[in-house]
Amino acid sequence: MIPQDFEYSAPASLKEALELIATGERKILAGGMSLIPLMKLRLAAPEHVVDLARVPGLDYITESGGTVSIGATVTHHDLESSPVIRGRAPLLAEAAGHIGDTQVRNMGTIGGSIAHADPAADYPASLLALEAQIRLVSAKSDRTVPASDFFLDAFTTAIEPGELVLEVLVPTEEPKEGYRYEKVAHPASGFAVVGVAARIKKAGAKISMARIGVTGMSSRAFRALEAEKLLESGAGVAQAAATVAEGQEANQDLYASADYRRHLARIWAARALSVALSRAS
Amino acid sequence: MATTTTKPETLFGKKIRRREDPRLLTGTATYLDDIKMPGMHHACVVRSPHAAARIKSLNVKPALARPGVTAVFTGADVKDLGPIPCGASLPGLRTPHHHILAQDRVYLVGHPVAVVVATDRYIAADAVDLIEVDYEVLPAVSDPEKALAPGAPAVHPQWPDNTAFTFHQEGGDITGAFAQAEVVVKQRITSQRLIPTSMETRGVVADWHAGDKSLTLWSSTQIPHLLRTLLAGILGMPENHLRVITPEVGGGFGSKLNVYAEEALMAFVSMRIGKPVKWVESRRENFLCTIHGRGHVDYFELAARRDGTMLGLRLKLIQDLGAYHQLLTPAIPTLSVLMMPGLYKFKNISADIVGVFTNCTPTDAYRGAGRPEATHGIERMVDILAAELKMDPAELRRKNFVGKDEFPFQTATGLAYDSGNYVLPLDTALAEIDYPALRREQQQARASGKLMGIGLSTYGEICAIGPSPATPAGGWESATVKIEPSGKITVMTGASPHGQGEETTFAQIVADELGVDIDDVVVVHGDTAIVQYGIGTFGSRGTAIGGTALYYALQELKGKVKKFGAMLLECDDVALAGGKCVDERSGKSVPFAQVAAASYRAMKLPPNTQPGLVATYFWEPPNFTFPFGAHVVITDVDRETGQVSIRRYVAVDDCGKIINPLIVAGQVHGGVAQGLGQALWEQAVYDENGQLLSGELTDYALPRAHMMPWIESSHTETPSPVNPLGVKGVGEAGTIGCSPAVVNSVVDALSHLGVRHIDMPLTPEKVWKLIQGGRA
Amino acid sequence: MKISGSFLVPVPQERAFRLLQDPVVLARSMPGCDTLERIGDNEYHMKMKMVLASISGLFDGKVRIADSRPHSSFRLIVEGAGRIGFMKGDGLLTLTPVEGGTNVGYEGTVEVGGTIAAVGQRLLDTTARMMIKRFFEKLTAESASSGAFSPTAIL
Numbered sequence A: 001m002i003p004q005d006f007e008y009s010a011p012a013s014l015k016e017a018l019e020l021i022a023t024g025e026r027k028i029l030a031g032g033m034s035l036i037p038l039m040k041l042r043l044a045a046p047e048h049v050v051d052l053a054r055v056p057g058l059d060y061i062t063e064s065g066g067t068v069s070i071g072a073t074v075t076h077h078d079l080e081s082s083p084v085i086r087g088r089a090p091l092l093a094e095a096a097g098h099i100g101d102t103q104v105r106n107m108g109t110i111g112g113s114i115a116h117a118d119p120a121a122d123y124p125a126s127l128l129a130l131e132a133q134i135r136l137v138s139a140k141s142d143r144t145v146p147a148s149d150f151f152l153d154a155f156t157t158a159i160e161p162g163e164l165v166l167e168v169l170v171p172t173e174e175p176k177e178g179y180r181y182e183k184v185a186h187p188a189s190g191f192a193v194v195g196v197a198a199r200i201k202k203a204g205a206k207i208s209m210a211r212i213g214v215t216g217m218s219s220r221a222f223r224a225l226e227a228e229k230l231l232e233s234g235a236g237v238a239q240a241a242a243t244v245a246e247g248q249e250a251n252q253d254l255y256a257s258a259d260y261r262r263h264l265a266r267i268w269a270a271r272a273l274s275v276a277l278s279r280a281s
Numbered sequence B: 001m002a003t004t005t006t007k008p009e010t011l012f013g014k015k016i017r018r019r020e021d022p023r024l025l026t027g028t029a030t031y032l033d034d035i036k037m038p039g040m041h042h043a044c045v046v047r048s049p050h051a052a053a054r055i056k057s058l059n060v061k062p063a064l065a066r067p068g069v070t071a072v073f074t075g076a077d078v079k080d081l082g083p084i085p086c087g088a089s090l091p092g093l094r095t096p097h098h099h100i101l102a103q104d105r106v107y108l109v110g111h112p113v114a115v116v117v118a119t120d121r122y123i124a125a126d127a128v129d130l131i132e133v134d135y136e137v138l139p140a141v142s143d144p145e146k147a148l149a150p151g152a153p154a155v156h157p158q159w160p161d162n163t164a165f166t167f168h169q170e171g172g173d174i175t176g177a178f179a180q181a182e183v184v185v186k187q188r189i190t191s192q193r194l195i196p197t198s199m200e201t202r203g204v205v206a207d208w209h210a211g212d213k214s215l216t217l218w219s220s221t222q223i224p225h226l227l228r229t230l231l232a233g234i235l236g237m238p239e240n241h242l243r244v245i246t247p248e249v250g251g252g253f254g255s256k257l258n259v260y261a262e263e264a265l266m267a268f269v270s271m272r273i274g275k276p277v278k279w280v281e282s283r284r285e286n287f288l289c290t291i292h293g294r295g296h297v298d299y300f301e302l303a304a305r306r307d308g309t310m311l312g313l314r315l316k317l318i319q320d321l322g323a324y325h326q327l328l329t330p331a332i333p334t335l336s337v338l339m340m341p342g343l344y345k346f347k348n349i350s351a352d353i354v355g356v357f358t359n360c361t362p363t364d365a366y367r368g369a370g371r372p373e374a375t376h377g378i379e380r381m382v383d384i385l386a387a388e389l390k391m392d393p394a395e396l397r398r399k400n401f402v403g404k405d406e407f408p409f410q411t412a413t414g415l416a417y418d419s420g421n422y423v424l425p426l427d428t429a430l431a432e433i434d435y436p437a438l439r440r441e442q443q444q445a446r447a448s449g450k451l452m453g454i455g456l457s458t459y460g461e462i463c464a465i466g467p468s469p470a471t472p473a474g475g476w477e478s479a480t481v482k483i484e485p486s487g488k489i490t491v492m493t494g495a496s497p498h499g500q501g502e503e504t505t506f507a508q509i510v511a512d513e514l515g516v517d518i519d520d521v522v523v524v525h526g527d528t529a530i531v532q533y534g535i536g537t538f539g540s541r542g543t544a545i546g547g548t549a550l551y552y553a554l555q556e557l558k559g560k561v562k563k564f565g566a567m568l569l570e571c572d573d574v575a576l577a578g579g580k581c582v583d584e585r586s587g588k589s590v591p592f593a594q595v596a597a598a599s600y601r602a603m604k605l606p607p608n609t610q611p612g613l614v615a616t617y618f619w620e621p622p623n624f625t626f627p628f629g630a631h632v633v634i635t636d637v638d639r640e641t642g643q644v645s646i647r648r649y650v651a652v653d654d655c656g657k658i659i660n661p662l663i664v665a666g667q668v669h670g671g672v673a674q675g676l677g678q679a680l681w682e683q684a685v686y687d688e689n690g691q692l693l694s695g696e697l698t699d700y701a702l703p704r705a706h707m708m709p710w711i712e713s714s715h716t717e718t719p720s721p722v723n724p725l726g727v728k729g730v731g732e733a734g735t736i737g738c739s740p741a742v743v744n745s746v747v748d749a750l751s752h753l754g755v756r757h758i759d760m761p762l763t764p765e766k767v768w769k770l771i772q773g774g775r776a
Numbered sequence C: 001m002k003i004s005g006s007f008l009v010p011v012p013q014e015r016a017f018r019l020l021q022d023p024v025v026l027a028r029s030m031p032g033c034d035t036l037e038r039i040g041d042n043e044y045h046m047k048m049k050m051v052l053a054s055i056s057g058l059f060d061g062k063v064r065i066a067d068s069r070p071h072s073s074f075r076l077i078v079e080g081a082g083r084i085g086f087m088k089g090d091g092l093l094t095l096t097p098v099e100g101g102t103n104v105g106y107e108g109t110v111e112v113g114g115t116i117a118a119v120g121q122r123l124l125d126t127t128a129r130m131m132i133k134r135f136f137e138k139l140t141a142e143s144a145s146s147g148a149f150s151p152t153a154i155l
Ligand SMILES: Cc1cc2nc3c(=O)[nH]c(=O)nc-3n(C[C@H](O)[C@H](O)[C@H](O)COP(=O)(O)OP(=O)(O)OC[C@H]3O[C@@H](n4cnc5c(N)ncnc54)[C@H](O)[C@@H]3O)c2cc1C
Pocket: A027, A028, A029, A030, A031, A032, A033, A034, A035, A036, A037, A072, A073, A098, A099, A100, A101, A104, A107, A108, A109, A110, A111, A112, A113, A114, A115, A116, A118, A120, A121, A122, A123, A159, A163, A164, A165, A166, A189, A190, A191, A192, C053, C054
């Protein structure tokens, strides 16, 4: 890669990292799967790159008290293959498995992905459906933001200057609940043309809880609240799925028009929900 | 002592692993960007962001002021060099003067405007951003049909109709054919613009030696010798002061069968700065500045009788040429015309080509070069006719095939098909899939609302390009074989393989002919100072022509080896086997090494024989070769989303005799991948201002491994009588056979909904809309 | 690329019309706008820094107001060029009084070239819409802080 000149620091502790990003035009480097291509094309030209690679203890996956904590530098591959995630937040493991290709999954991190907030990234749909929280720290602050308040717009998040994503906190899924992540991958970029994450809990024959996150369709991932409500009040999958695109502006590109994206969101929501339903017990 | 010599098994036809792979797979091969030289400078090219603009001013001072920047050159510096050559000659062809750097106007996005030279690549890239160019943006046109409309912006102001040439070819009695016709089917069929995208982009290193006024130029090219000749012309330099070397070339697919501005530019830069200089193309540049392929809008009309007898084919072909002619740009659509009758015996054709300038990247030869377009056209038209006549598409094809006893078959386009048995691969493929059972399954699927399709393409191609009268720069190929004093064998081929595996297949030919171990053979290519003149590798010609030249060189050499062998063994004649010359009567033998040593030591020479063991052969082929085959594709279409998935892909190809089935399989797989790319995913999309929107791999969808179906590949073998090896060529077969089979399959899946044609690529949205009720 | 849409600006039509042509307000509302200097009648030189996540680029360009039909419509032409490419937006803004303020409809084209066009295709549409949304949001905010503008002071 032939980027512009930049300064590079590889802090050896979180404290040092936070001090480094506290001022000036600093850019965090995690897996580099989004940042480096942009630097290579000179679409990004950070003056100072702060690499998290040597910061110890940011790549943990732990579970306690009904919450799975995922450190910012956990890679997509680690998520996909972690027994904890597969057991306690399998929706997220499924989503991670859909990201890019093997190389990207080996390098890219959850912190980097959500900080980048590509409107077609895979995680946001699942994080919304899981009602995850994102913990942001800076040299002076430490706060936790729900996923629904984190993804603000295309490439725009609640991260303030000087903050970094420390961890993602996911309430564990119950073993009885059904889940599914479905994705239409763009044939070139691999990103989600549309991605739908679905969770279903049943009480007897009825749906007691439904969560639906949609990514790729719009400038930011969103929860299909109307469809969730319909399902929870006894509507069928088809009827609920038909509403997922309502009230949302849809993206368009060479591959898919806005109308087709909406259509895909409805079709794949129905398919994701059907699988989730069949997995719920 | 008498020994019995058993004739060793020949290597011809054996699955020998590619000898080039270990170095390629272990990262020890030397590609262009691996070349490092003391004092080497780096160049970056400043390119136009506009498709059409006048350069009002150009300020290079801020770039020159950047420490590390050695020089900046602009159009004014190179205005007397060139032009970049076009090798195609057509009557009345308008050829814009193609400067190495833009003069006062740019004609496409990516047009080189200046070159920055610096001590390292980062500085060069930074300095590009410091060059100030003031453009007056002009209207541009990117769609060839719009470019032909009255009042369209003129790409080149001197030719307001944007027409570079028109070309008419006719054979037989086309008017009569259409007069007799009981059915005429018409269809507009496009073959979209594609970006060849070889894994290695282009790159050039130039090293000027002021002392002897000579220049060594490394380029990632398919045609080192032609490049040298043409570059000498551009630079005004004696050809023999120029040496062109191709390091390892990471694919070309025709895109490196060209002479590019940067090759001349780096030569110029090195001469001016007196230092070696390197330029390596970025992927973005590769998408904008290396040729594109296809770019056809075709209007077909096929005349037939109700019984399915095809009578004649008319074609109006609009070729999007781009802004300039590269080496073969205008010639490519003429190849389409040659191929237009396909494998069918009707003898009446008429074709009109309009070559159109657009403010886009030039089109030129891309895998198949003109032939995939033609095959796509005829194979789609046959299916459209079958649908019109409610005939089975396989049956309609059989009815119209040139019969296996009709070869050589003279086509309406002036070709003589060498050999063939067209029914055989079709029937083999249909048997493989159990065609009748699938048709029944299709009926049931339709009844239950599912969409599945069966698509055929029975393609033919023109390979071994080609006899010299049909090729702009000569169509022969050369080979030299040397037996070194130690008995080891060195082959120098004028063909310039870049992934096709000739280092293996050629060594197989040598091993068989001389009866030596394949490990004793080295194949050298791609250095004009070492290898005798040659034409290059493209048009599936490497083995069929280059291999044949080698075969004949070996025959000459064998004669000489035998003379020395017989002299040493004191007998009349010897056989070559097991790395030895063997007197079959006495059983006495002498190893090659001894024969070779004797020939160079030359203490004693056979009568009328000169020392040394070297033979060179330049072979002029008497004809093209004409491979053929049948591809059958079964698709399932998701009714709700329009997503196409390939259930089975069966390819039965006939490329004549097969020297190495592994290599042939590789060529078929790669070819099919690129055919699928065109059928399903790839398209170079320009907006109306001439901006390439699919400008990176994030939008331009290449087939990747996980997108590929399993390819069930098999072969029939109909030897070519054109060359003694009986080979025909297989480099482009997969690409040519594939796309119509896929499109026919999807149209077949949707035919009961009234769909007759879909243009490529078959994106899900397009297919979905047709399922929604739009007819095409 | 074609763009169209509408926003509600919570001020009366006449005021909205003035706000939308006020260089101070424009400078504050246009995402990334650093400076806006008058260079002629209804024509301004603009420097802007576009920042979108990791992507950033400096643009140098012009803002022009044309075909002004007080207080109902005008054309806003914004063009800029920089290292990462160039862009040109040309839109007709139409103002109609509605309950609670003024409806500002826009319809026009955005042309993009250079690296951003070639590699950002997937995101162009989203980004354009986002920028427009930010513009109107800022404008709305500006309109609230009523004393903030005084066109005559600048012109
Ligand atoms: C070929 C390819 C295909 C891809 N396909 C997909 C896909 O299908 N689905 C998908 O979702 N993604 C896809 N991606 C993107 C991938 O998931 C990236 O890994 C991810 O978006 C960024 O993570 P990273 O660790 O690589 O971050 P980096 O590239 O290192 O950083 C990205 C951004 O996040 C910031 N950042 C990084 N870490 C932190 C932190 N802890 N706190 C605050 N800011 C931080 C950086 O400053 C930068 O702005 C693909 C990428 C490639 C190259």
